[in-house]
Amino acid sequence: MKSKCIIVLLAFQFPLFSLFAQTETDYVISFHPEYNHSPFRLLDTFYKIKSGDSIRIETFRFYISGIEFLLNNKTVWKETESFHLIDAANENSLKLVFHIPSLISYDQVKFNLGIDSLTNVSGAMGGDLDPTRGMYWTWQNGYINLKLEGNCNLCKTRNNEFQFHLGGYQFPLSAIQIISLPAHQGNNMVVNIALDKLLEDWDFTYNNHIMSPSKEAVVFSKKAADAFSVPEK
Amino acid sequence: MKRTSLIIFILITSLSAFTTIEERIFNVPPGWPKPKYDFTKNPLMPGKIALGRALFYDPILSRDSTISCNSCHSQFTAFAHVDHTLSHGIKNIIGTRNAPALMNLAWQPLFMWDGAINHLDMQPLAPISNHDEMNSSIDSVVIKLQRSKIYTSLFYNAYGGHIVTGENTLKAISQFMLTLVSDQSRYDSMIRKQVIFTSQENNGYQLFKQNCAACHTEPLFTNFKFENNGLTIDTTLNDSGRIKITNNENDLLKFKVPTLRNIEFSYPYMHDGRFKRLTDVLNHYTDGIEHNETLSNELQKPIVLSSNEKVDLVAFLLTLTDRNYFFDSRYSYPKEVFFKNQ
Numbered sequence: 332m333k334s335k336c337i338i339v340l341l342a343f344q345f346p347l348f349s350l351f352a353q354t355e356t357d358y359v360i361s362f363h364p365e366y367n368h369s370p371f372r373l374l375d376t377f378y379k380i381k382s383g384d385s386i387r388i389e390t391f392r393f394y395i396s397g398i399e400f401l402l403n404n405k406t407v408w409k410e411t412e413s414f415h416l417i418d419a420a421n422e423n424s425l426k427l428v429f430h431i432p433s434l435i436s437y438d439q440v441k442f443n444l445g446i447d448s449l450t451n452v453s454g455a456m457g458g459d460l461d462p463t464r465g466m467y468w469t470w471q472n473g474y475i476n477l478k479l480e481g482n483c484n485l486c487k488t489r490n491n492e493f494q495f496h497l498g499g500y501q502f503p504l505s506a507i508q509i510i511s512l513p514a515h516q517g518n519n520m521v522v523n524i525a526l527d528k529l530l531e532d533w534d535f536t537y538n539n540h541i542m543s544p545s546k547e548a549v550v551f552s553k554k555a556a557d558a559f560s561v562p563e564k
Numbered sequence: 565m566k567r568t569s570l571i572i573f574i575l576i577t578s579l580s581a582f583t584t585i586e587e588r589i590f591n592v593p594p595g596w597p598k599p600k601y602d603f604t605k606n607p608l609m610p611g612k613i614a615l616g617r618a619l620f621y622d623p624i625l626s627r628d629s630t631i632s633c634n635s636c637h638s639q640f641t642a643f644a645h646v647d648h649t650l651s652h653g654i655k656n657i658i659g660t661r662n663a664p665a666l667m668n669l670a671w672q673p674l675f676m677w678d679g680a681i682n683h684l685d686m687q688p689l690a691p692i693s694n695h696d697e698m699n700s701s702i703d704s705v706v707i708k709l710q711r712s713k714i715y716t717s718l719f720y721n722a723y724g725g726h727i728v729t730g731e732n733t734l735k736a737i738s739q740f741m742l743t744l745v746s747d748q749s750r751y752d753s754m755i756r757k758q759v760i761f762t763s764q765e766n767n768g769y770q771l772f773k774q775n776c777a778a779c780h781t782e783p784l785f786t787n788f789k790f791e792n793n794g795l796t797i798d799t800t801l802n803d804s805g806r807i808k809i810t811n812n813e814n815d816l817l818k819f820k821v822p823t824l825r826n827i828e829f830s831y832p833y834m835h836d837g838r839f840k841r842l843t844d845v846l847n848h849y850t851d852g853i854e855h856n857e858t859l860s861n862e863l864q865k866p867i868v869l870s871s872n873e874k875v876d877l878v879a880f881l882l883t884l885t886d887r888n889y890f891f892d893s894r895y896s897y898p899k900e901v902f903f904k905n906q
Contacts, residue, residue: 454605454685455734462689463703463730469693471680471809504811545811 356433359519360398360440362417362425364391366527373419380483380531386493388481388526391419392466393555394446394459394474398429400437400514407435414446416459416466440514444556445476445507448500471543473498476506477555485535493535497552499544506548508556521562528558589613590670593747595755596783599670601684601742606735608742611721616740618718618901619733624708625688626653626698633691633737634897636663640890642746642826643667649837653697660696660801662837664822665830667746667889673788677819677835678806684741685734702730709733714901744895746825750883755783761883768880771873775849776824778862785824785884791860792817794853798836805835816858828885842881846874 364371366378377385395415400408408431418424446460451473455462466475477497486493499506514520533554541548589608592599619625623632631653637643643666652658661677675681681690691697692705709715710728719728722736753759761769772780781787790806797803797817806815819835833839839848849867853859869877889895 452682454602454683455731455738457729457731461730462686462734463706465703467686467689469686469689469702472682472686472689 354433355430357518358429358431360427360429360522361519362427362522362524364419364425364524364526366525371419371524371526378527378530380533380535382485384483384485384535386481386483386530386535388419388479390478390480391526393417393444393477394466395427396443396446396450398427398440398442400431400435401439401441401511402435402437404439407437408432413442414450414456414459416464436516437514439511440520441509441511443507444510444552444559445498446474446500447507448505450474451500468496468498468543473500473544476552483535483539486539487536488539493539495541495551496543497541497548497555499548501544504544504546504549506544506552508552510556510559512559512561514561523560523562525558525560529554590742590745593745593752593783596747597671600673601670601738603742606685606738608739609722611718612723612736612739613743614898614901615715615718615722616736616738617895617898618714619737620740621897622902624712625692625700625705627700627704631698633688636691636697637666639892639895641665641829642886642889643744644826644830646829646831649832653691653694653699657696659694660803661835662832665826666741667744667825668784668823669744670742671784671788674820678809679790679820680809685738687741688734688737702733706730706733718901744889746886746889748888749825749886751880752783752886754883762879764876764879765883767873768876768878769883771869771877772880775867775869775877779821779860780824786821789821790815790818791821791862792856792858793819793849794855794859794863795834795838795848796852796854798838801836803836814858817856818858824881825884826886826889828882829890842878843874846877850874 366376371388371391373388373391377387379385393416395417396413398410398413398415399406410429415427416424417427450456450460460474462469466478467473468475475496475498477495479493479495479497481493482491483493484491497506512520512522529551538547541551589610590599590603620633623629623635625632636645636648636653638646640646645663649662650658650660664677669675669684672684675684675687676690681687689702692700692702706728709719715728719725719732723732750759750765754761779787779789779791792805795817804816806818807813809815827833827842831837831840831842833842833845839845846869849863850869853863853866
């Protein structure tokens with residue numbers, strides 16, 4: 332009788348085991364910053380904007396957070412502790428590897444451009460969120476979601492510099508953006524970031540510094556989110 | 565029967581083993597609200613508190629290693645900056661506000677006179693980075709700490725390894741600041757029925773409850789809100805207060821309601837240190853209120869106090885002094901860390 336019970340119990344546990352033992356597969360998202368369909372380079376390249384003037388970019392860094400895989404608008408997998416600092420100056424940071432269950436089906440990948448409000452008020456964090464990473468405001472708390480710095484001859488500033496530090500987590504000046512992109516079943520996805528879309532018609536004469544939560548920061552963040560796309564196959 | 569009592573005994577002893585160190589280090593005084601700080605994200609540990617205490621007293625946080633937190637927050641004045649209307653930082657540069665006293669920070673939701681800082685962990689970043697204060701940055705502080713022998717061992721004791729990161733540094737400073745609890749004043753003894761107020765103190769207490777307690781709410785003596793308390797704007801500073809943070813015009817000239825605990829020693833008063841004496845403060849509330857659009861609702865009706873009543877009120881305010889806090893060796897300069905061989 333006893334041995335029967337054990338067999339029955341084991342039989343019940345077997346499918347549970349196999350469920351937990353579900354295999355995982357690597358899925359790579361690569362970010363490709365570009366300008367007019369060519370790979371974008373920091374520092375040594377000047378890019379034309381619509382007015383005929385040129386710009387040079389020194390810093391381009393941003394946070395990606397809350398990555399989810401969806402099927403028919405329903406979440407099928409979500410990364411925990413999902414915060415990634417992407418830095419155009421650091422090749423390795425442009426590739427994110429996720430260990431997703433191999434059996435899931437998905438048709439969409441969703442993530443935030445920036446850091447959510449709860450994380451913004453939760454104190455000191457480590458890893459990519461460590462304040463030593465230079466993406467945190469010290470005089471008024473909050474993460475900088477996106478940092479874009481460079482020079483443009485239209486900026487009547489010291490060394491013709493422009494500095495866009497986009498952040499702000501409180502209503503109505505919340506700058507975080509949700510980006511949803513179509514995803515094909517497979518093991519990788521390329522995300523283009525068309526910096527020309529973001530910068531070519533920007534009015535550098537009047538808007539060359541965004542350093543705090545503001546309407547301009549929200550507008551610029553929306554434009555930045557629109558620059559993310561998946562190349563058509 | 566014996567077996568049951570044995571089981572109960574084992575249960576009780578194993579449960580008591582789950583009492584965290586933090587609960588033993590940090591006690592919420594009876595009758596006080598639940599702290600705002602989430603201790604589960606940074607449980608108090610003796611090694612981390614010791615590290616935070618060393619960092620609090622160490623000028624290594626400033627660019628030229630001349631200014632520490634303690635430079636503007638001295639224990640003998642409840643961690644306020646005595647004698648200076650506006651606090652000064654590196655190279656004697658004068659800032660724009662008076663450094664507030666530090667105590668009972670675990671209960672405080674927002675920091676700075678304008679609430680610019682949303683979490684205790686992040687508070688040190690502001691003075692570390694401010695050009696007029698320490699004029700450094702958390703990344704250069706971390707590099708300096710990584711090179712320091714003293715901090716190699718302090719970080720090891722705190723985090724079990726040589727892990728000097730921005731997060732660990734800030735959380736350790738929080739640990740020390742969280743231990744700064746002032747709850748041993750004469751007022752506290754009166755509440756705990758250990759002493760009885762004199763009739764003058766008692767009269768002052770009643771006047772306090774009628775005129776001041778709406779904003780300076782017991783037991784922490786602040787409602788943690790931001791209010792315009794009718795100060796005439798100082799045109800040498802033109803400090804507009806909380807509006808700079810919220811961009812909301814209703815916040816014009818609003819500043820954090822400070823605690824009144826240890827008020828006897830935390831002079832000068834107000835965000836710009838304009839009043840040197842408590843009687844100056846009381847005279848402001850009775851005769852100096854400037855009426856403008858954002859003036860606190862609590863000050864719309866004039867506060868009327870006779871000179872005798874003001875004396876009684878001051879007598880009550882003096883009962884908020886906690887002398888143990890000024891001399892508590894757990895909060896003092898850690899000479900055993902910096903002068904090991906002496």
